Amino acid sequence: xxxxASYLIISLILFVVGLMVMISRKNIVAILLGxxxxxxAAALNFVAYSRYVTNNLDGHIFSLFIIxxxxxxxxxxxxxVIRFFQIKETIHVDEATQLxx
Amino acid sequence: xxxxxxxxSSAVLTVSCALGVLxxxxxxxxxxxxxxxxxxxxxxxxxxxxxxVAVTQIMVYVGGVVILMLFAVMLTGGTDFISRAQxxxxxxxxxxxxxxxxxxxFVGVVxxxxxxKLLMGLTQTLPTKTINNEFPSTVxxxxxxxxxxxxxxxxxxxxxLLGALVGAAIIARPRKQN
Numbered sequence: 001x002x003x004x005a006s007y008l009i010i011s012l013i014l015f016v017v018g019l020m021v022m023i024s025r026k027n028i029v030a031i032l033l034g035x036x037x038x039x040x041a042a043a044l045n046f047v048a049y050s051r052y053v054t055n056n057l058d059g060h061i062f063s064l065f066i067i068x069x070x071x072x073x074x075x076x077x078x079x080x081v082i083r084f085f086q087i088k089e090t091i092h093v094d095e096a097t098q099l100x101x
Numbered sequence: 102x103x104x105x106x107x108x109x110s111s112a113v114l115t116v117s118c119a120l121g122v123l124x125x126x127x128x129x130x131x132x133x134x135x136x137x138x139x140x141x142x143x144x145x146x147x148x149x150x151x152x153x154v155a156v157t158q159i160m161v162y163v164g165g166v167v168i169l170m171l172f173a174v175m176l177t178g179g180t181d182f183i184s185r186a187q188x189x190x191x192x193x194x195x196x197x198x199x200x201x202x203x204x205x206x207f208v209g210v211v212x213x214x215x216x217x218k219l220l221m222g223l224t225q226t227l228p229t230k231t232i233n234n235e236f237p238s239t240v241x242x243x244x245x246x247x248x249x250x251x252x253x254x255x256x257x258x259x260x261x262l263l264g265a266l267v268g269a270a271i272i273a274r275p276r277k278q279n
Contacts, residue, residue, distance in 0.1 A: 005224045016209045017119040024197045024205030040142050051149045068258045072265035074166045078173040079269035085177040
């Protein structure tokens, strides 16, 4: 039961749910939550392949770097969200039309 | 036996909490469901023998990123709370409507079906290695790899974190009224 395919299916479900969160939510913070789910799916795939296919720890290293980059992305993204809220007084994504035209 | 129990409970926690992030209407509850999902992924890392990655996942994601998200929700929920006094925080209509949910469901189902088709072909061609059920500690070897083979990426990630820290502080700081 614990095989590569089960981990890949769990990771696929995580990715699809993250994609659906990103598409269906209109709240900028909720979209960031979807991005976190997608990054977790990718990192889980790396570690699963590292255990079941290759024999080295390079997948673990890559997963650690994904975690680092996700932390940096969350910090900058939430700073942008807070700045956007200071300007527009909302975090609805349809209000972000300042660069249109 | 314990390993299978850990695997099943972590998988159920991960998938159910991810679905909770998708369907729940309150943004605060959504963040808490994300926390559960990340804890489940940490458990899956533990069943894969990646102890260092599991602990880092808990420390960085559960202790850092989700708390940051909760702070952002609290800092940006203010006028929603005042202007729509009937609804509590997060019941705002900005969480999506029927049209966006239908679009998301369509894209998700198409993506799921195509990837399951791909996975069915993939799992039959991959070599199935015999796995022993002993988990040696990976911390020493990860430390050696980080300062030998991957030292450039290690240093670049430190510069990236510094830039993200300074950039986030500069972007979010309150401006002078002009």
